[in-house]
Amino acid sequence: MKEVKLIRVLLVEDNAVNAKFAQALLANVEGHVFEITVAETLVAALDFLVHAAFDVAVVDLTLADSQGLETFRTIKRYAPLIPVIILTALDDESMALAGVQQGAQDYLVKGKLNKDTLVRALIYAIARNRKPAEPAARSQDLAHVVGFLGSNGGVGTTTMAAHCALQLNRQTEQKVLLVDLDCSSSGASFLMKVESPYSLLDATENLHRLDTGYWKGVITTYREGVDLLPGPGATSIREAPTVERVRHVLRFAQPLYSYIVIDLGRLSASSLAMLDETRDLFVTTTPDLTALFEASRILRRLLEAGFARERLQLLLNRREKKSSVAVEHIESALGYPIYGAILDMPEELDEAYAGRRFLDENLQVHKQVGQVLRKWRGVEEKAPSSSGLGFFKRLRTA
Missing domain, CATH: 3.40.50.2300 (Response regulator)
Incomplete structure (x- = not known):
């Protein structure tokens, strides 16, 4: 036959x-x-x-x-x-x-x-x-995609994502892309003090033209090795691009970078769909009761949806130095371990922000995010005893 x-x-x-x-x-x-x-x-x-x-x-x-x-x-x-x-x-x-x-x-x-x-x-x-x-x-060496998702608004998700992008570049000396998905504001562009007439929306609307030449015109370089793809809200208030088109923009960018950091904003149908493109996810929250409640709800929903527990980390932002609530109690209430805690440094941040030094590498928040990433990458360094980062030693695996 x-x-x-x-x-x-x-x-x-x-x-x-x-x-x-x-x-x-x-x-x-x-x-x-x-x-x-x-x-x-x-x-x-x-x-x-x-x-x-x-x-x-x-x-x-x-x-x-x-x-x-x-x-x-x-x-x-x-x-x-x-x-x-x-x-x-x-x-x-x-x-x-x-x-x-x-x-x-x-x-x-x-x-x-x-x-x-x-x-x-x-x-x-x-x-x-x-x-x-x-x-x-499967045909190319693709970037490691890391997502940052906020439990609710105002918990510092964009700030964490921006510091993460800078720290990954600093620690690995590899190219990093920060992607802002916000359709109503320009948080990442503001923190990086950059302005561009182009955004993620332009890339999604021009998939047929998307090559390395076009890409260089759409992204904004913050410093050597760190690029930003501004969110649609940085240039206009328009309908959000479809998830399918955003996915293809990310897939185009993956061979060009070693890491891609995505600011997913708050949990929505769009951000949930984008989780298929992320390898690891940091859920950002604060000690505020409402934020913790939302964080617990999000963690539960993500686990029920099949997101791997070992890829899902909880980041506690603005942890007060002398808080009466122990980290163990927060973990017990949430039923989930805290991967890292960022201490609240309001006076330092107020001074830095007044001078428009939003992402200054000397800020404690920047250094603390760096410690979280060293732990995540498996190269954690011992923090100086005077840094006040005791909560970083309470890193537990799921």
């Missing part, structure tokens, strides 16, 4: 009739079985490329969210090892030549498409590649 070869095809086509026609052409082909996955938009195609492996992609150049050769270029940027065949209704020889010159394996016109032409194009395209491409997410 003759061996039947399985060929996995990603068909990027927004017209249901055209998609069904292509599927019909690839049915009952002797010696081959074509497993076809249809993506109606560029964003959907990128999502499939992240989670599945394909032998070849057939890409319509005219989609609802992307037009022309930019559609092809985006697919190639996200999955450079997958052979791509351009499919279009435009019988344009110049566009065909441009596509082939930029790496397309072939160019097919819908009005001239038949079974033999399509099957031959697919088989020849695959033959030019030595092996099927792995899912895009």
Whole structure:
């Protein structure tokens, strides 16, 4: 019996009739079985490329969210090892030549498409590649993504995330990206004292143009090795970008950095969905009773949703030096260990903020966040006895 070869095809086509026609052409082909996955938009195609492996992609150049050769270029940027065949209704020889010159394996016109032409194009395209491409997410060395989630507003989530980004760069000497997801304010931009006409929203709306050149124009460099992708609220008050588009921006950025720190703000449907992209999560709270109640609720919900306990850390911010409530009592009330406590230093912060030294590396909060990160990275250093960081020695594992 003759061996039947399985060929996995990603068909990027927004017209249901055209998609069904292509599927019909690839049915009952002797010696081959074509497993076809249809993506109606560029964003959907990128999502499939992240989670599945394909032998070849057939890409319509005219989609609802992307037009022309930019559609092809985006697919190639996200999955450079997958052979791509351009499919279009435009019988344009110049566009065909441009596509082939930029790496397309072939160019097919819908009005001239038949079974033999399509099957031959697919088989020849695959033959030019030595092996099927792995899912895009597995093909590159990706950044470690760390999320900061606040129990409620005003607990210092953005401050913790910003200090974390600076400390990771300082401790590892690696490139770090801070991503602000806030759609209503510009907390990270304010703390870093940077202004930019661009934000995360621009990146999500231009996935078809997203390459290293465009990226350099969207991000803002705080200092060498530390970049900021401002939140949408830094430039305008608009509807939040979809989670799917934000995910693809993060996936694009991951090969460019060693660490990505995400300020997730408060728990919402959007921030909850973004947790799939984070490897570790710090839930930030304060000793305030309301904040502790919300922290307990969030921890419970995250664990029930399947977030791994060993990846979920509780960070207690603004811990008073002479508090009458012991850390053990807070842990007992929450039913969860406190990974690190940041002492409240109001006078020092007031002076620093008056001088607009929001992220000064001499601030105790900056040094204390650094200790938390050393513990997290497994390189904890003994704190000087005069630092007043006794609470940092109370680090427990889940």
